[in-house]
Amino acid sequence: MRRSIAVGAVVALVVLGAFSWLLVTRQPLTASSVTSPLLGKPAPTFEAKELTGGSFSLAAQRGSVVVLSFWASWCGPCKEEAPNLSTFAWSERGHRVKVVGVVFNDTIAAAKAFSNYYGSLYPSLIDSDGTIAVHYGVTSPPMTFIINARGVVAATLVGPATTQQLTRAVQRVAA
Secondary structure, rough: HHHHHHHHHHHHHHHHHHHHHHHHHHOOOOOOOOOHHHOOOEEOOOOOEEEOOOOOEHHHHHEEEEEEEEEEEOOOHHHHHHHHHHHHHHHHHOOOOEEEEEEEOOOHHHHHHHHHHHHOOOEEEEEEOHHHHHHHOOOOEEEEEEOOOOOOEEEEEEEOOOOHHHHHHHHHHHO
16 A cells, blocks of 8 residues: 555655656747738738727838737736837837737727736727728737738737847848
């Protein structure tokens, strides 16, 4: 009886140790480049209200690269991505790069609280009826579209984008 308890304890410790090692050595979740039917085509244009009350027009952004990121307050990976988007937006200010969030399937109150909590340094748009998401083919956040200065979708990322991924994608698009 004592021997079976000792063997069980050793097995449990080995399993716990292996699981801990897996958690410590795993790569962080990051965005992946994906193909989209929109790549190489003009970005669907839209106008929308910002969470702060202003208005936004994608057509008015011609001449700048637009990083359009769909997010939601209930989305775990979006919480991971939010600081990266703010850091990227801050580093690109004045460089003809505009970071814009689109609230996906969320309440305005929750989106405002999320935006305030993470200190968003970019505007986020209200897509209350999901029209913008439908036009871009978004089914779940986070999903990011890089739109070049001519208004063409040039890159798409699915998952929480890092600052480095955003920088590389925008450099590629702007070249």
